[in-house]
Amino acid sequence: MLPHLDAAFNLARWLVGNDHDAQDLAQESCVRALKYFASFHGTDARAWLLTIVRNTTFTWLRQHRMQELTMPLDDDYFDPASAAGDATASTSPSPELQLVQQADADQLRLAIEQLPVEFREVMVLRELEELPYKQIASITNVPVGTVMSRLARARKRLQQILMPSPAARQDGSDGL
Amino acid sequence: MDCKEFNVMLDAYVDSEFDAFTMARMETHVQTCPACQQRLREQMQLRAAIKTAAPYFKAPASLRQSMHAQLRKAGKTPEKSRGLDYLNTWRWPTVSAVVTSVVLFSTSLMLVLNTPSADDLLAREVIGGHVRSLMAEHLTDVRSTDQHTVKPWFIGQLDFAPPVRDFSAQGFVLMGGRLDYVNNRKVAALVYQYRKHAINLFIWPTGGERTANLHEREWQGYTADAWTQAGMQFWAVSDINATELNEFTHLLQSAVVTPPVQ
Numbered sequence: 001m002l003p004h005l006d007a008a009f010n011l012a013r014w015l016v017g018n019d020h021d022a023q024d025l026a027q028e029s030c031v032r033a034l035k036y037f038a039s040f041h042g043t044d045a046r047a048w049l050l051t052i053v054r055n056t057t058f059t060w061l062r063q064h065r066m067q068e069l070t071m072p073l074d075d076d077y078f079d080p081a082s083a084a085g086d087a088t089a090s091t092s093p094s095p096e097l098q099l100v101q102q103a104d105a106d107q108l109r110l111a112i113e114q115l116p117v118e119f120r121e122v123m124v125l126r127e128l129e130e131l132p133y134k135q136i137a138s139i140t141n142v143p144v145g146t147v148m149s150r151l152a153r154a155r156k157r158l159q160q161i162l163m164p165s166p167a168a169r170q171d172g173s174d175g176l
Numbered sequence: 177m178d179c180k181e182f183n184v185m186l187d188a189y190v191d192s193e194f195d196a197f198t199m200a201r202m203e204t205h206v207q208t209c210p211a212c213q214q215r216l217r218e219q220m221q222l223r224a225a226i227k228t229a230a231p232y233f234k235a236p237a238s239l240r241q242s243m244h245a246q247l248r249k250a251g252k253t254p255e256k257s258r259g260l261d262y263l264n265t266w267r268w269p270t271v272s273a274v275v276t277s278v279v280l281f282s283t284s285l286m287l288v289l290n291t292p293s294a295d296d297l298l299a300r301e302v303i304g305g306h307v308r309s310l311m312a313e314h315l316t317d318v319r320s321t322d323q324h325t326v327k328p329w330f331i332g333q334l335d336f337a338p339p340v341r342d343f344s345a346q347g348f349v350l351m352g353g354r355l356d357y358v359n360n361r362k363v364a365a366l367v368y369q370y371r372k373h374a375i376n377l378f379i380w381p382t383g384g385e386r387t388a389n390l391h392e393r394e395w396q397g398y399t400a401d402a403w404t405q406a407g408m409q410f411w412a413v414s415d416i417n418a419t420e421l422n423e424f425t426h427l428l429q430s431a432v433v434t435p436p437v438q
């Protein structure tokens with residue numbers, strides 16, 4: 001388990017938001033992984049350990065921070081109609097793009113920390129662990145389609161947090 | 177592919193989650209659509225920003241030491257580990273040895289399982305070459321239906337002489353040839369037309385003389401036949417169905433004379 005200790009700690013750290021609890025949870029997960037190693041028949045020890053970290057952490061969150069386990073973002077499958085609407089809205093050249101480039105790293109990190117935990121976990125598994133959707137789906141125990149829509153919505157949310165949405169910007173300028 | 181479809185698929189596209197064919201379709205669309213280009217650029221910028229801003233939290237030294245200590249201590253003393261009552265029944269030296277070997281084994285197994293076979297990789301490369309040739313509208317470097325024009329053209333370009341045959345009578349019309357790059361070498365690509373469909377035939381010399389063995393593959397709507405004959409590797413790729421491609425393959429196999437085995 002030790003080769004994947006960083007991955008275990010990183011996921012727990014992103015899910016609970018502080019070093020102390022993350023360390024406890026990563027340690028508990030590794031111990032649990034050793035205990036259940038006999039039942040592991042997969043091929044990817046990292047993904048397997050991350051599944052245990054994820055489940056251990058969610059159990060902990062359920063006991064300590066129930067209010068975080070809500071889904072403020074609509075978790076329906078991606079709606080093609082709304083996507084197309086967004087697409088046409090954002091065709092203009094983008095001051096928001098420059099904003100992303102200039103975005104202070106702290107601000108973006110804060111934005112990720114503010115994502116609902118179900119969205120944060122797919123972001124961490126995709127962006128930091130660089131896992132394919134299929135493995136993320138297996139770790140988080142949701143269908144691949146849900147992984148895809150959560151990632152898309154999380155990224156959209158980050159863009160919205162970082163910069164005024166193109167639609168809002170257009171409405172604003174129309175109003176002036 | 178239209179903008180609507182492209183935007184629904186954009187996230188997974190940037191994550192490289194689609195097969196080569198769908199990726200190619202999306203690439204084709206984005207190349208011709210400034211709005212989607214813009215959208216894609218913004219998406220890439222956001223990804224880059226996330227990568228730079230979101231830290232990867234490394235396990236603190238204290239955690240690492242504590243895990244090492246637990247393993248080591250458990251390795252030396254078979255007695256109960258502190259605070260790990262449910263591990264009582266486990267004999268730690270055995271467990272850690274087993275864990276180590278299983279982790280090593282599964283890591284190597286994972287590499288084996290996750291790695292497509294050489295043939296699979298080659299199939300993808302060849303099909304990719306076929307798709308690119310159609311997308312870039314660069315089917316032929318030498319455009320001629322005359323095999324006696326196409327063949328000499330290759331001789332100046334390659335260190336081997338690919339067999340060039342025309343099968344117009346059977347419906348497979350030789351359109352020309354071009355150079356391509358497959359399997360880390362320059363290869364001959366012959367282009368045939370069958371009804372409205374293009375067939376790419378990739379040819380390069382193989383090191384050893386293998387017996388002619390045919391591999392058929394269907395992959396994302398493309399069909400590929402691969403075989404070895406007369407010291408050359410052949411790959412025929414098209415979007416026609418397997419039966420039609422087989423007919424082409426058999427025509428070619430009978431036309432290319434295999435040197436008689438002594």
